[in-house]
Amino acid sequence: MNQGRRGFIRFGGQLIGAAALGGAGWRVFADSDSEAEFTQPKGPYVWRINPDKCTFCGLCETACVRKPSAVKAVNDQKKCSYCVACYGHLADLHVSSDNIQSKGVRVCPYDAVIRKQHSGGKDGYHLYTIDDAKCTACGKCAKRCNKLGTKSMFLILRPDLCLGCNRCAIAVVCPENAVERAHSYPEDDFRGFYELETGAQP
């Protein structure tokens, strides 16, 4: 084989290779602000649960490669009704407000829903938050809240706990395809309660 021709072909290949590397790098790292159609705020891409699709089936609890799951339940305080007895907190609401703390049967098997009095005495407003150290993402509280209550509780996939697997084990099993890759947003306003105020699309 002609040595010179071989070298020439190799040089051509090197040019093509360098161009491919440079082109790919430019395409990926160049600032894409010029594309006006893309209006979403820039943020890291993360796995997240689309609450419009989520049915709180509880598969997130076991499917995640992390144990306990990277999914946690949260309560959106902007939507919560601050009830005396909470559907996400108690399995049976027919308890007098004095006995809720002591005798109320909890929905959460790990007692992760925290009830705290805010104002108005024992029949006034109460705050409900979820202890993320206890929560295992079974979704029982969120399911009841969404079925019977004010739909303020939902499940989030916490980016700080998520490993960011390429092939998310939750996305694989999710029956509603609710786990999707999207920009990172403040977790609790993903349901778009602020849409009414600011007009921002989540």
Added chain:
Amino acid sequence: MKRLFLLVVVLVFACMQWLAAAGTAEAPPCFKIPSQEDISSNEGIASYREQWRPRQYFPESDHWIAADIAMLAAILLAGGVMVWRHAPFSRFWPLPATTLLYFGVIRGGCICPVGSVANMTIGLRHPEMIGVSTGVMFLLPLVAAFVMGRIFCVAGCPLGAFQDLLGGGRARRIPALPHTLLSGLPWIVLVVTTWLALRGACYFVCLLDPYKTAFFWGYGWLQRLIHMTHGGLVEPGILRVGDLTAWAILLAAVALGIRVYRPFCRFVCPYGVLLGMFSMIAIKRRHIEQSQCVKCGRCEKQCPVQAIMRDAQTNEYGISSYRCIQCNRCSSICRKDGIG
């Protein structure tokens, strides 16, 4: 008596209906759910609601991304120096060990350059969907291959390091024809991966990777240790990663790896195709000095990836840059110092 009995039966049925109704449909609560007007008219709770801000959780700090890139660059650089100086293969182990420890255990094995093939395909179409770390993870080993060949395979790949760790000692050569046919598989995987990634269907390489179970497992144990000493939010149990199938596939892959050197790298890995292509046009390629070569064939026997072949016509040995993973076994064993 009969009438009384009937009455009791009817009553019981009525009660049962009532009980059943109570069981299925939740009876309305004995308190009033505050309406939105109630809440906004009550000053205390309204101001609480107004001031409450949702908490934002951030994926991970940029320091980790910088550390990943620095680590990969350092390993590739060290590997490059060792390949350049023809360091014996026995001195290579710190590099794959570091890779296994850092990318495998500390970082959980994901994202790795092999899986990033799918991410990069998506990134080429939608640049906003790929992060800096993923892009660099994909491009850096290719740049290294463009300079010196597949240094990444021997030094920087957590999957390769895992396969080197378990098995490879008693690897067998595969006859030429099946080997050629099997070497075509990565091309198919590459095409399917890019195709499915563009369709948005799945990350096909990650589906095929049997070793990630082990990485997640190691990562889980590390997190557990951290939790035991420092505490923290996620306290992993003994990580039951994946299911029995995943573990069975991992075991099968490891068992195969005892007799076949790096089965995943040679017959599955689509990233190896890209690395191999860049190695073919690399600036410095491994080659055999024909003036030195005495055609003893020791390098051909030693080469674990069957990259060294004898030309049937000229009887000369040659190295396939596409297959060579720069492990330096041949240059260690050559008595004539004939491998440049």
